[in-house]
Amino acid sequence: MYEAALTLYGEAGWAGFSLDAVARRARVGKAGLYSRWGSKERLIVDALAAWIPPRPSGGGPGPxxxxxxxxxxxxxxxxxxxxxxxxxxxxxxxxxxxxxxxxxxxxxxxxxxxxxxxxxxxxxxxxxxxxxxxxxxxxxxxxxxxxxxxxxxxxxxxxxxxxxxxxxxxxxxxxxxxxxxxxxxxxxxxxxx
Amino acid sequence: MYEAALTLYGEAGWAGFSLDAVARRARVGKAGLYSRWGSKERLIVDALAAWIPPRPSGGGPGPxxxxxxxxxxxxxxxxxxxxxxxxxxxxxxxxxxxxxxxxxxxxxxxxxxxxxxxxxxxxxxxxxxxxxxxxxxxxxxxxxxxxxxxxxxxxxxxxxxxxxxxxxxxxxxxxxxxxxxxxxxxxxxxxxx
Structure with missing residues (x-):
């Protein structure tokens, strides 16, 4: 769910973000989304809070x-x-x-x-x-x-x-x-x- | 018109951009906007094409x-x-x-x-x-x-x-x-x- 939310947000930004659009993209029912998050504000805040941004991969510290x-x-x-x-x-x-x-x-x-x-x-x-x-x-x-x-x-x-x-x-x-x-x-x- | 369009675009991005919203912000009728531009794509392209971005003010060249x-x-x-x-x-x-x-x-x-x-x-x-x-x-x-x-x-x-x-x-x-x-x-x- 968070991945669908973040992908949609990355593409469309805040103005294009809605629970309905996330539900369509994640192929889940809208009812569940509305009952869990209630608003698009709460969903994006949760998705960002859970997000781990791209990190460099491989290798340890230094040089x-x-x-x-x-x-x-x-x-x-x-x-x-x-x-x-x-x-x-x-x-x-x-x-x-x-x-x-x-x-x-x-x-x-x-x-x-x-x-x-x-x-x-x-x-x-x-x-x-x-x-x-x-x-x-x-x-x-x-x-x-x-x-x-x-x-x-x-x-x-x-x-x-x-x-x-x-x-x-x-x-x-x-x-x-x-x-x-x-x-x-x-x-x-x-x-x- | 272009200023209203660019301000809206700066705030809301592409997904939040529409001829209706520009008309509301510029306090003009929608009919005129639709007949002149027809689509939000053409309006934003024209507005960007006419836009002069913020430039440094004052002073001539150098140092x-x-x-x-x-x-x-x-x-x-x-x-x-x-x-x-x-x-x-x-x-x-x-x-x-x-x-x-x-x-x-x-x-x-x-x-x-x-x-x-x-x-x-x-x-x-x-x-x-x-x-x-x-x-x-x-x-x-x-x-x-x-x-x-x-x-x-x-x-x-x-x-x-x-x-x-x-x-x-x-x-x-x-x-x-x-x-x-x-x-x-x-x-x-x-x-x-």
Whole structure:
């Protein structure tokens, strides 16, 4: 049910969201939906609360460059997937309907901030980044450059961009890393870059 | 009419957009709207085609830092305005409905790219940026960092962010400038930074 709700929301946004449309998409009766949630507000808030956004897959912590490339690839891919667009859609709509989306989103936003902060702080501990590096700046940069680039690429050039996804993601991560003073650490603790 | 259409679209998105709703908001008769546009697709395409997105105001060309601060301030402010959100909304929806929004948006996207390219190329000519600096990278960075930061700020902290808008915009621009090797040029052509 939540998946049908989130897919519909990702595609149509809040104005196109209704219990009837979710019931049609999930192929369930409307009566059950109405008796369980009663309103479309309660359903979307529950669906967002239960949602686990796309996460980078595979690999453990560090080195920083590898972690960021995995994260950036997951972010890049999410823009090409209606459910992946849920996060961006909800952020945009939270600017207009803060009472409805603000709270449901706040958990996701704090979780993202915590995830990003952990990645950056581990890198500082390993000596890959200077003390005092701003986690928000690193994450806003990687995520923002990607989203701005994907979204502002004209539809007619989108396929070409997809074709060089890995190269583009690596370039972006390397640009941000050099901007924040990244120093790769070799296994023996010496600089390897 | 176009303003009513764009405001409605910025708030409600494509799924909430209809000729009836535009007529109500613009306080005009539906009959006129139907006879002129016939469908909501044609109205939104015309409204986007006629739209001039928020532009930085005041000041002429250069120096680069000043131009980028004006541009970044206009972008920052646009996220707090339903009509300003039209561009982001249409970009998101063009990922889902490329046939409808792709073409209307492509003009705006190309215009933005041209504007950004002109700013960066002038700065290269003045010696403020190294030869070969990528205009897309500079613009994706400034615009993306801001949008990611504003949109991922929890609703409860948004007022605080607005309160330090100028400081935040300057920090962001200075971060991007240092990342791309900016050198301010004094009036006498010597480095002033």
């Amino acid at each position: 920083l460059r590898e972690e960021l490339i995995r994260l950036a690839t997951a972010i890049f891919d999410s823009y090409f997937d209606p459910v992946g667009l849920v996060y961006l859609r909800a952020q945009l709509e939270a600017m207009i309907y803060p009472d409805l989306f603000g709270q449901a989103l706040e958990r996701l936003q704090r979780e993202r901030i915590r995830l990003g902060r952990a990645i950056v702080l581990r890198a500082v501990e390993r000596g890959e980044l200077p003390e005092g590096t701003s986690p928000a700046l690193v994450l806003d940069s990687v995520s923002g450059i990607l989203s701005n680039h994907v979204l502002s690429t004209p539809a007619s050039q989108r396929r070409a961009l997809l074709g060089r996804r890995d190269e583009y993601v690596e370039q972006t991560v390397d640009f941000v890393l050099s901007a924040v003073g990244y120093r790769a650490q070799g296994r023996d603790g010496l600089l390897s870059l | 680069l830092r000043e131009e980028l601060i004006r541009l970044a301030t206009a972008i920052f402010d646009s996220y707090f305005d339903p009509v300003g959100l039209v561009y982001l909304r249409a970009q998101l929806e063009a990922m889902i409905y490329p046939d409808l929004f792709g073409q209307a948006l492509e003009r705006l996207q190309r215009e933005r790219i041209r504007l950004g390219r002109a700013i960066v190329l002038r700065a290269v000519e003045r010696g403020e940026l190294p030869e070969g600096t990528s205009p897309a990278l500079v613009l994706d960075s400034v615009s993306g960092i801001l949008s990611n930061h504003v949109l991922s700020t929890p609703a409860s902290q948004r007022r605080a962010l607005l309160g330090r808008r100028d400081e935040y915009v300057e920090q962001t621009v200075d971060f991007v400038l240092s990342a791309v090797g900016y050198r301010a040029q004094g009036r006498d052509g010597l480095l002033s930074l």
